[in-house]
Amino acid sequence: MMIPVRCFTCGTVIGEHYEAFEERASDGDEDPAEVLDDLGITRHCCRRMMVSHTDLVDVVAPYQ
Amino acid sequence: MSGQFDVQIIERDDRQARFVVRGLTPALANGFRRAMVADVPTFAIDSVRFTENSSVMFDEMIGLRLGLVPLTTPLNDFEIGDTVTVALDVEGPATAYSGDIESSDELVQPADDNIPIVELKEGHSLKFEADAVLDTGKDHAKQQGGVAVGFRHLQSVTVGDDIGEFDEQEPEILRGAIETDEGEVILTKEFDHDLTNRYPGTELTVEDVPGAYVFHVETDGSFDVEELVLRAAESLGDRADELHDAVTV
Numbered sequence: 250m251m252i253p254v255r256c257f258t259c260g261t262v263i264g265e266h267y268e269a270f271e272e273r274a275s276d277g278d279e280d281p282a283e284v285l286d287d288l289g290i291t292r293h294c295c296r297r298m299m300v301s302h303t304d305l306v307d308v309v310a311p312y313q
Numbered sequence: 314m315s316g317q318f319d320v321q322i323i324e325r326d327d328r329q330a331r332f333v334v335r336g337l338t339p340a341l342a343n344g345f346r347r348a349m350v351a352d353v354p355t356f357a358i359d360s361v362r363f364t365e366n367s368s369v370m371f372d373e374m375i376g377l378r379l380g381l382v383p384l385t386t387p388l389n390d391f392e393i394g395d396t397v398t399v400a401l402d403v404e405g406p407a408t409a410y411s412g413d414i415e416s417s418d419e420l421v422q423p424a425d426d427n428i429p430i431v432e433l434k435e436g437h438s439l440k441f442e443a444d445a446v447l448d449t450g451k452d453h454a455k456q457q458g459g460v461a462v463g464f465r466h467l468q469s470v471t472v473g474d475d476i477g478e479f480d481e482q483e484p485e486i487l488r489g490a491i492e493t494d495e496g497e498v499i500l501t502k503e504f505d506h507d508l509t510n511r512y513p514g515t516e517l518t519v520e521d522v523p524g525a526y527v528f529h530v531e532t533d534g535s536f537d538v539e540e541l542v543l544r545a546a547e548s549l550g551d552r553a554d555e556l557h558d559a560v561t562v
Contacts, residue, residue, distance in 0.1 A: 250370060254381035254428055255533075259461040260454070262383060262533055265411075265427040292461070306432040309369045 250305045258294035266290060270299050323490050323498055329531040330538040331490060333467055333498055335524055342464050342526045348545035349459040351450040354393050355535040356384040356421050358443045365440040368405075368431045375431055375439070380455045382411045383424040383533040384445055388544060390420060395447045397421045402440045405433030421445060424534030458541050460531045465489055467498070467525035470508060473516030482509050485517055490527045 252267040266288045274281040285296050319335040334342070358379040363372050384397075398417045403409040412426030433439060450457035469492040476482060485508035487501045504511040508519070532541050 250374070251378070251429055251431055254378050260457065260533065261460050261531065262381075262425055262428065264429055265425045267429065268427070304432075306369050306434075310434045 250309065252302050252304070253298060256292075256295040256298050259292060261290075261292070261295050263290060263295050263298050267299060267302065321498060323500060323527075325538065327537045328534060329529070330542075331500070331527060331529050333490065333525055333527050335467075335522075337524055337526055342528075344549060345545060346462050346464055346528070348549045349462045349530060349541055350457055352548040353458045353541055353544045354388070354447050354449045355386045355456050355458040355533070356391075356397060356445045356447050357453070357455040358382065358384075358399065359396075359446040359448075361441050361443040363441045365438050367437045368409075368433055368439050369437070370431050375441075378430055379443060380453075382414070382428055382430075383535050384416075385420065385422050385424050386447065386458070386535040387420045388536065388540065391447050393447055393449065397445045398442060399445055400442045401430075403433060403438065405437035406435045408432045409439050416445075458532055458535045459545075460533045462528070462530050464526045464528045466521040467492055467527050468519050469522050470494065470512070471518040471520070472512050473518060475515055482514065485509055485519065487519065489529065491519075492522060492525075 252264050254264040255261060256263050269288060270281075270284055273279045274284045281300065285291075285299060290296055290299060318337065320332055321335075322330065322332045324331045334345075337345075358376075361372070361376045361379060363375075366372055366375065368375070384399075399414050399421075400417075401409060401414045403413055409430040409432075410426060411423040411428035411430060413430075414423050416422050431439060448456045450459075465488070467490065468487060472494055486506055487508055488506060490498050490500050491508075492498050508517055530538050530542060532538055
């Protein structure tokens with residue numbers, strides 16, 4: 250639904266970087282790997298949280 | 314065992330640090346790591362009273378997310394079990410961020426302001442009051458101040474003879490920090506974690522340095538690394554004293 254607040258594996262707070270990541274890598278044309286490095290998300294456990302996440306709020310909202 | 318430990322800081326900023334400690338046993342190093350994870354208390358939201366929640370997520374899901382938001386914890390001013398009331402009131406269309414949480418105590422604030430709690434659409438609203446409790450990571454993982462705390466043996470590199478001109482050199486991947494021939498401690502990221510980048514064309518011997526450990530410590534933002542490390546050392550000392558008092562009659 251929403252991006253998890255913390256990385257499941259190591260517990261680092263990653264939620265705060267998701268919007269910046271979306272804006273720069275998914276909507277923008279920057280290289281996702283470079284954006285993650287720039288945001289300070291260096292471990293692969295934290296990186297998968299960002300890369301594999303899908304926001305479902307827009308999908309669920311009409312049925313509320 | 315000598316009472317002195319030699320500590321050398323390799324890199325350090327507010328939320329993460331790397332340092333070498335010499336004169337430790339593996340058991341003591343691990344005890345220290347565990348103290349950082351489980352014994353240093355932090356504030357975390359523990360119970361939530363919802364007055365209004367028409368968002369797409371259930372109360373429990375929002376409660377879980379709130380518990381994970383790190384709150385700044387001035388450990389000198391609070392004791393384990395103390396509570397601080399926080400509140401949030403956001404109406405859609407908007408996203409409720411951790412920065413929207415208002416605290417009754419200005420010392421206890423969300424450590425990061427941009428964590429999205431829930432996205433609210435037109436007509437949705439979220440309103441609640443919650444209690445943040447100071448407790449240790451032993452009690453609940455959300456109260457852990459240290460995040461990804463680990464240590465590994467310090468490794469030393471000895472440079473040998475040149476390898477044959479046509480011999481293929483295998484990559485020698487190392488992580489963290491190493492000690493060079495000259496006794497200097499350097500980070501492996503300086504040579505992209507591959508020793509052959511630093512010493513091309515030579516034979517290399519990598520050995521563990523006895524009793525020396527490289528710690529890598531990160532905090533969730535509740536306090537800085539220095540506070541975490543010192544508090545952990547203090548709690549370890551306190552528990553050793555407790556044991557000493559218990560066994561001496």
